[in-house]
Amino acid sequence: MKILLNNTSLFESLRPFNDLGFVPTMGGIHKGHLSLINKSNKLCKKTIVSIFVNPKQFNNKKDLKSYPRNIKKDLKILKKSKKVDFVYLPTFKDIYKDKKKSKITLQKKDKILCAKFRKGHFEGVLDVMNKLTKIVKPKKIFMGEKDFQQLYLVKKELEKKYKTKVIPCKTIRDRDNVALSSRNLLLNKTNLITAAKIYETLVDIKKNTKNKKNIPSFLNLKKKELKNNYKIKIDYLELRNINNLKISSTKKNSRLFIAYYLNNVRLIDNL
Amino acid sequence: MKILLNNTSLFESLRPFNDLGFVPTMGGIHKGHLSLINKSNKLCKKTIVSIFVNPKQFNNKKDLKSYPRNIKKDLKILKKSKKVDFVYLPTFKDIYKDKKKSKITLQKKDKILCAKFRKGHFEGVLDVMNKLTKIVKPKKIFMGEKDFQQLYLVKKELEKKYKTKVIPCKTIRDRDNVALSSRNLLLNKTNLITAAKIYETLVDIKKNTKNKKNIPSFLNLKKKELKNNYKIKIDYLELRNINNLKISSTKKNSRLFIAYYLNNVRLIDNL
Numbered sequence: 311m312k313i314l315l316n317n318t319s320l321f322e323s324l325r326p327f328n329d330l331g332f333v334p335t336m337g338g339i340h341k342g343h344l345s346l347i348n349k350s351n352k353l354c355k356k357t358i359v360s361i362f363v364n365p366k367q368f369n370n371k372k373d374l375k376s377y378p379r380n381i382k383k384d385l386k387i388l389k390k391s392k393k394v395d396f397v398y399l400p401t402f403k404d405i406y407k408d409k410k411k412s413k414i415t416l417q418k419k420d421k422i423l424c425a426k427f428r429k430g431h432f433e434g435v436l437d438v439m440n441k442l443t444k445i446v447k448p449k450k451i452f453m454g455e456k457d458f459q460q461l462y463l464v465k466k467e468l469e470k471k472y473k474t475k476v477i478p479c480k481t482i483r484d485r486d487n488v489a490l491s492s493r494n495l496l497l498n499k500t501n502l503i504t505a506a507k508i509y510e511t512l513v514d515i516k517k518n519t520k521n522k523k524n525i526p527s528f529l530n531l532k533k534k535e536l537k538n539n540y541k542i543k544i545d546y547l548e549l550r551n552i553n554n555l556k557i558s559s560t561k562k563n564s565r566l567f568i569a570y571y572l573n574n575v576r577l578i579d580n581l
Numbered sequence: 582m583k584i585l586l587n588n589t590s591l592f593e594s595l596r597p598f599n600d601l602g603f604v605p606t607m608g609g610i611h612k613g614h615l616s617l618i619n620k621s622n623k624l625c626k627k628t629i630v631s632i633f634v635n636p637k638q639f640n641n642k643k644d645l646k647s648y649p650r651n652i653k654k655d656l657k658i659l660k661k662s663k664k665v666d667f668v669y670l671p672t673f674k675d676i677y678k679d680k681k682k683s684k685i686t687l688q689k690k691d692k693i694l695c696a697k698f699r700k701g702h703f704e705g706v707l708d709v710m711n712k713l714t715k716i717v718k719p720k721k722i723f724m725g726e727k728d729f730q731q732l733y734l735v736k737k738e739l740e741k742k743y744k745t746k747v748i749p750c751k752t753i754r755d756r757d758n759v760a761l762s763s764r765n766l767l768l769n770k771t772n773l774i775t776a777a778k779i780y781e782t783l784v785d786i787k788k789n790t791k792n793k794k795n796i797p798s799f800l801n802l803k804k805k806e807l808k809n810n811y812k813i814k815i816d817y818l819e820l821r822n823i824n825n826l827k828i829s830s831t832k833k834n835s836r837l838f839i840a841y842y843l844n845n846v847r848l849i850d851n852l
Contacts, residue, residue: 311659313656320716389582395583396583396595
């Protein structure tokens with residue numbers, strides 16, 4: 311029984327769910343997720359985490375099949391954090407109850423970076439994020455900057471439709487500066503060492519990128535070097551404006567985006 | 582941390598405050614209040630009890646001054662019930678923040694029973710109930726049938742204005758059938774014995790009331806008998822329809838209403 315001595319304490323106590331922070335995940339909970347949860351816990355009255363491996367955002371069946379799943383371990387980590395009020399584990403039916411086909415289509419200008427290489431991926435992400443937002447009705451949604459394009463598209467999609475705000479959170483890295491990702495569980499030690507070296511190279515590349523019109527050709531050269539040095543497949547290595555994701559000819563308000571494969575695992579990063 | 586395995590459990594867990602039961606009181610918590618709390622606890626996800634002695638509903642300054650107040654004891658009883666989630670103890674300012682004068686006026690047809698004898702009383706009740714409802718935003722409000730006219734007027738007032746539902750609850754009586762009231766604390770043993778006898782007489786009167794047009798004159802006679810036998814002042818003794826509170830000429834859908842004084846304490850009952 312809570313005693314409310316005035317209206318301020320009444321409003322605070324009675325409206326916690328008007329102030330719900332939401333951290334949508336596909337499981338494989340790591341410190342990146344925990345930093346989102348921490349932020350939600352600081353900014354919101356209650357925090358809900360969802361774990362739902364959304365089949366509709368996988369353009370590759372093998373990727374879906376191998377995606378790390380360990381719900382018991384995830385729950386243990388979340389519980390230990392003491393910062394999660396609710397964990398939402400929807401069934402497929404809970405989300406895709408109405409069999410209506412999603413009407414999400416990307417604009418042509420957004421069919422870049424991962425959208426170009428993973429056909430249908432972001433359509434699936436935006437569809438599930440619409441559905442989750444309608445169900446959970448959060449005040450704020452917390453998403454990591456590692457998936458910068460996802461954050462950019464989800465923010466654009468949800469904030470025009472709902473009262474929810476999408477809050478970007480810094481990428482969390484391991485001690486070798488590899489960006490945390492559930493997919494890292496699929497990498498071996500050698501892969502992780504390579505990933506750390508690639509990160510260092512990216513920092514160098516960014517440092518040596520000069521503000522001039524030939525940035526794309528400079529990056530193209532660097533991409534070839536990366537490919538040869540580390541024997542990796544690279545989807546893209548591009549400098550883009552953070553506000554509209556257009557190809558950038560200046561370092562100001564820009565990020566260097568990369569997607570590459572290690573051990574057949576597709577990894578992304580940006581800095 | 583609560584684990585939600587499907588949407589049903591999500592909706593149940595996330596929306597408790599869309600399902601808030603409210604028991605407004607002026608303190609002096611007794612088993613009547615506890616029965617309201619029990620009902621709220623059964624029908625609603627969360628229960629809030631307010632304790633606020635509303636000065637604006639007292640037409641008599643002495644009555645306001647002598648009204649029983651023991652907040653510590655009240656809180657102890659409420660806590661012990663284990664059925665109250667929140668106790669709201671507003672300050673005068675919390676309720677009467679805006680100094681706008683209340684615009685509540687009773688319709689002429691409602692100026693009957695207690696409204697006739699306690700000028701301004703129900704205007705004060707309806708005003709505070711409007712304010713409390715706006716603040717607390719309950720789904721259901723629980724009120725006892727002992728204050729039948731109050732229940733009738735509040736239901737009419739609130740249900741047309743808000744999404745809240747006013748739920749009538751049976752009058753709770755002590756083992757001698759005296760209707761429980763905070764004001765009973767102001768009675769001595771002799772008064773309580775008299776109150777029990779008056780209740781018995783009322784049962785008799787109701788039994789002997791025949792369906793005919795001279796019910797009012799029959800009740801007038803009985804009122805005089807009560808006055809003489811118990812040396813009490815009686816404000817009214819009337820049979821009225823439960824749906825519109827009009828004077829009734831049939832026992833069907835009717836209640837016998839009484840207001841009388843014992844030890845200068847005004848008591849009401851109906852059956």
